[in-house]
Amino acid sequence: MSAINKQVATSSLADQSLASLMAIFDSRDVVLGDDALPYAVDESRALTPQPSAVVFPRTHEQVVDLMHWARSNKVPLVPSGGRTGLSGGACAGANEVVVSMEKMNRILDFDPISGLVRVEAGVVLETLQEYCTERGWYYPVDYASKGSAQMGGAVATNAGGIRVLKFGMTRDWVAGIKAVDGTGETLDIDRCLVKDNSGYSVKDLLVGSEGTLAIVTEITFRLTRPLEHQHTLLVGIHDLDHMVDVFGKARNLAQMNAAEFFSESAVRVVTELHGLKSPFHEHYPFYLLLEYDEAGLDIDTLAEVFDGLDVIVSRNEKQKEYIWSLREWISSSINAQKPYKNDVACRISHIKEWLHDLESGLNAVNPAVNFIWFGHLGDGNVHINVLPSPDMARVAFDVLHERFDQVISEIASQYHATISAEHGVGVLKKDMLPGMLSDAEMTIYRKIKRVFDPDGILNPGKLFDG
């Protein structure tokens, strides 16, 4: 967009504010009007986007200047990465300025001896993964949106995904962060060390803070050795007791990388849409996908341990792909039906009763809805997807969402479960948060927010209100 266009594009910023904003950035790095809209939404489409502008910093120093500008002009900033979030954390409402990190997308430093890589916040996950793999290292946090999710967003949301069971969350791989807090101070924290007990872990406070405490400009990630070749298994599961039992048996064999489950309804939608065959002659209420390193675990031992069950042990890449596609294509296969989605977790030992109560509770809201269950059993993490029955009007279904939230919230509190396992709180779940946390915790959250952002200019209205 040219500078001339920008002059005529509408913005709710006062002329003087706009002029001082334009002084920080090259003209091609500020976008106003309708062209700004796509940068003000995420996958959730939780808010009607009404940004005053989107800016594209290219340096850390520009972010510092921007923060001082925002404080002086009392304009809220909304950090924005790949906008693959599902909770509205990167949505920008009226009069907010979006800070897109996509032009800070350089890989700055690679240290093969220490196993560290330093990147700007706008580097895309897949780019990082490929860069490391080419150099004999591995960045192990992996999830479906890797083609567009950016590392700043991964840090802000503490992204999880499919190999958390073995490798943990993004938090576990952050060795250092450079960020600008809400006062414009640069925080260049941690020495990129595994061991650094030098006081409060401000780094861990920034990870998962959803852009409400600071804007992250650079991250150093720890890396690990390349992923071994994998055995992948799919097991037909009779009921939830059986699932927990098989999981326990599997865990005794060796360290698993992944333990994913999904319901028959999920398999049906994927196989029908993609023309795939059903995994077994018999249909099961649930399926469990298990993944192990090949090294140290013989394929025949694997097959033997699950003898008597309906099980596919992958013998080649094609079989692995088939098994994983049953799991990975669920979300995209149902998106057209605009399901009600939620992302929750509880202890594995409670999962049977908890899922039962969730299904009954949601069914009590409306008996005509359908469920697609899937998630990361190894982490106790379930992605709830509720679909309208075919003859239900869209609007009749959409009005149920608030009630679904309430049911999930109430049941979460009975099970000491979380209402946000890996998708974050954003705007969509902020009303559920006080039901989960104590007043003392909410008070601490608000005070921590004021430590980093006394004027409340960083992503206001996300996580909690003012």
Place this chain on the structure above:
Amino acid sequence: MSAINKQVATSSLADQSLASLMAIFDSRDVVLGDDALPYAVDESRALTPQPSAVVFPRTHEQVVDLMHWARSNKVPLVPSGGRTGLSGGACAGANEVVVSMEKMNRILDFDPISGLVRVEAGVVLETLQEYCTERGWYYPVDYASKGSAQMGGAVATNAGGIRVLKFGMTRDWVAGIKAVDGTGETLDIDRCLVKDNSGYSVKDLLVGSEGTLAIVTEITFRLTRPLEHQHTLLVGIHDLDHMVDVFGKARNLAQMNAAEFFSESAVRVVTELHGLKSPFHEHYPFYLLLEYDEAGLDIDTLAEVFDGLDVIVSRNEKQKEYIWSLREWISSSINAQKPYKNDVACRISHIKEWLHDLESGLNAVNPAVNFIWFGHLGDGNVHINVLPSPDMARVAFDVLHERFDQVISEIASQYHATISAEHGVGVLKKDMLPGMLSDAEMTIYRKIKRVFDPDGILNPGKLFDG
């Protein structure tokens, strides 16, 4: 100690304060006078202990009451666990009341399906390890003081140890914390879940906060599968370049559990004191100990990869013990000489230049001192031990300590290293902290402290002053 003794024991507490303190606890759970002194020091003996009292809570509620008492009476509290710390974090000075957690030592809950164990803060590490091992699970954070170190202290100091390379620090195993903050509020945080992205990680803020933000009363730890049988290797190392090179080669083979190094001077002191043989006919400036899971790594492959080097690959338990004793007995073998100790870490890629500069810098303070080098190469973590030459007067050596601190601090800042890898800051390193952190970070530390402890009653003077 009887109630009568307590009446006559001296205490700097005002009569009224003492009376209200005694109202919270059973009389056998309050100790005054000289009997309190052992509870007011740690291994560092950093402060002259002068506690007003030591109290032994048996319940979370007593800790809540105690906190309210401390606020009303303006008496600082010093949390105390196994007192195995090396930085003075658990030392109590004049007019402070020590809160010993040793009577809160129950294992409260064990969840074998989810792999979780909930304990009171006073449970000893070795007790926890044995409890889990007997039940087919493993708590993997392991260090020399496990026979007396308590889990509350492990959390407060984010304890590390010998298997951090594979398993990480205590932080990585904390699933939930129950604590009392400096306002007397109970924080029952986290749902014991691997995945819980519900806002700021207050849990991670408490881990490593050295008792300055809250008193931890209960912790839920995640567990992992039992440790596999181990291959243990010892390699003779020609110089620091060679050490980093061999480490890189070792890392390519398989995931290591441990990569520990020590200098010839360390081997000499251990073998002489314990009557052990030297590992090799030839003497090397350094030795590298490597540990792998047996599963997935053939012993002959191991031996082959290190062919051409002087290497012992353990073929039985006795050999493993011998190799580990060379590493584990270093500290106890030199303690009688009261070495100057420090605990630092930097990137592995900088370790050669950094150790070289450390040795030159410390030698420049006094050329007659001797060095024992050892540490966790895989974590870039070095335990510096400086010994006086045999003819040096104790007092002449002790006056050098402050200068040693300065040298280490200066060099740390050149290398972006940490002055506290795993031992914490306590009182011994608080003067070094501002040299390592920015003013912005120190400001944030102070503000965070005030969020949790507005009256400054929790372990004041630790980490930083007021």
